[in-house]
Amino acid sequence: MEEQQKVVNNARTNAGQGFGIAGLVVGLLALILAFIPCVGVVAIGPGAIAIVLSVVGLIQANQGNGAKGLIIAALVVSILATSIAAIWGIVIGGISRDTKRFTERVERVVERTEREDLRRLEESFRHLGAELERTFGDMEDFDPEVYEFGEEISDEEFEKVITEYEEVVKELADLVRQAEHDRPRDLILYSQVSVRAASLAATLIRVGPRLTEEQKQRFEEIHKKYEEVMDEAEI
Amino acid sequence: MRLKFNRLFSHPYLWVNFFIGAAFLAVVFYSVVFSPETGAHPIPCVYTSITGESCVSCGLSRGFSHIVRGDLEAAAGTNIHSIPVFAFFVLQIVLRSLGSIAYLQRWLPLSALIPADAGISILGFFLAFFPMYL
Numbered sequence: 350m351e352e353q354q355k356v357v358n359n360a361r362t363n364a365g366q367g368f369g370i371a372g373l374v375v376g377l378l379a380l381i382l383a384f385i386p387c388v389g390v391v392a393i394g395p396g397a398i399a400i401v402l403s404v405v406g407l408i409q410a411n412q413g414n415g416a417k418g419l420i421i422a423a424l425v426v427s428i429l430a431t432s433i434a435a436i437w438g439i440v441i442g443g444i445s446r447d448t449k450r451f452t453e454r455v456e457r458v459v460e461r462t463e464r465e466d467l468r469r470l471e472e473s474f475r476h477l478g479a480e481l482e483r484t485f486g487d488m489e490d491f492d493p494e495v496y497e498f499g500e501e502i503s504d505e506e507f508e509k510v511i512t513e514y515e516e517v518v519k520e521l522a523d524l525v526r527q528a529e530h531d532r533p534r535d536l537i538l539y540s541q542v543s544v545r546a547a548s549l550a551a552t553l554i555r556v557g558p559r560l561t562e563e564q565k566q567r568f569e570e571i572h573k574k575y576e577e578v579m580d581e582a583e584i
Numbered sequence: 585m586r587l588k589f590n591r592l593f594s595h596p597y598l599w600v601n602f603f604i605g606a607a608f609l610a611v612v613f614y615s616v617v618f619s620p621e622t623g624a625h626p627i628p629c630v631y632t633s634i635t636g637e638s639c640v641s642c643g644l645s646r647g648f649s650h651i652v653r654g655d656l657e658a659a660a661g662t663n664i665h666s667i668p669v670f671a672f673f674v675l676q677i678v679l680r681s682l683g684s685i686a687y688l689q690r691w692l693p694l695s696a697l698i699p700a701d702a703g704i705s706i707l708g709f710f711l712a713f714f715p716m717y718l
Contacts, residue, residue, distance in 0.1 A: 366596060369596070370596050370599045370600060370603075371603075373596075373600055374599075374600055374603040374604055374607075377600075377604060378604065378607050381709070384709070384713050385641050385644070385669075385713070385716070386639060386640045386641050386716050386717070387629055387630060387631035387632075387639040387640065387641050387642075388627070388629065388630065388641050388644075390630055391630070419596050441630055441631060441634065444631070444634065444635060445634045445635075448634060448635050
């Protein structure tokens with residue numbers, strides 16, 4: 350009779366098995382998910398849930414003399430899945446920090462470059478303003494003598510100015526073709542180059558009456574290109 | 585091969601088989617529901633959302649969607665690993681079903697069935713997932 354009572358006491362019950370099964374299923378799925386690169390970090394959630402389920406199952410099994418093999422297996426699998434997911438979390442967290450630092454550095458460089466560009470643009474506008482003032486000043490102080498003969502320019506100086514004008518117009522044409530007009534950097538660059546082109550054109554117009562027929566023809570050819578580029582830019 | 589309903593969930597092994605099989609069937613269902621062309625799969629890639637670059641597992645869901653539509657070439661083009669990983673999922677569905685039937689029909693004792701099942705699953709798992717790390 351005493352022996353029979355002992356057998357009944359030692360008989361395993363189903364206590365905690367439900368939670369153990371749930372923990373094992375969720376833990377196994379979390380383990381598979383945890384091994385998928387990059388996505389693995391998502392397994393932290395189900396892994397943690399599986400650990401909780403397994404622990405609850407283990408407590409119930411302890412209290413109700415339930416079988417513990419399956420529950421311990423569930424706990425091991427869940428801890429393994431959560432650990433792997435946590436490693437992914439650490440790796441991705443590190444990458445995220447590096448990316449953030451890199452982005453901040455790039456932003457600082459861009460900001461500095463844009464500030465420099467703006468400063469150069471301001472300088473260009475000041476230069477253009479001075480050129481325009483000079484041109485309009487000439488027009489206001491209209492002197493038929495000057496109008497007729499224009500300012501003096503040597504062949505050497507003309508060659509220098511016309512070559513630069515040609516290069517600037519070419520640069521402007523390339524910019525119009527390649528630049529994206531909604532990008533501030535391109536807009537600034539475009540403004541700088543167009544201001545330089547306008548300034549050179551103003552210089553050449555001022556000396557116009559003094560130019561030879563050949564020089565005038567060359568200037569007109571380049572100036573025609575400049576006007577075509579400006580039409581193409583539609584700005 | 586007549587099964588009694590009350591025996592279907594008589595052992596934890598059968599419960600585990602049922603739920604894991606159901607989870608993998610859900611993956612197949614997910615692949616059927618979401619079209620690879622629209623690219624509207626709701627599971628985002630954490631790595632891509634942080635760095636803006638694609639990773640080794642990007643395109644798996646779209647690859648699965650191509651596979652269930654029979655377009656293996658497109659699946660391989662989307663993500664070459666989608667085929668072995670999907671094959672592992674299908675293997676799991678087959679193993680869960682066969683394992684349960686084998687237990688219920690007593691083709692094998694549980695002491696042989698579980699190690700055999702686990703061994704095949706682990707081997708399949710490594711064959712499917714290991715190339716992702718190369």
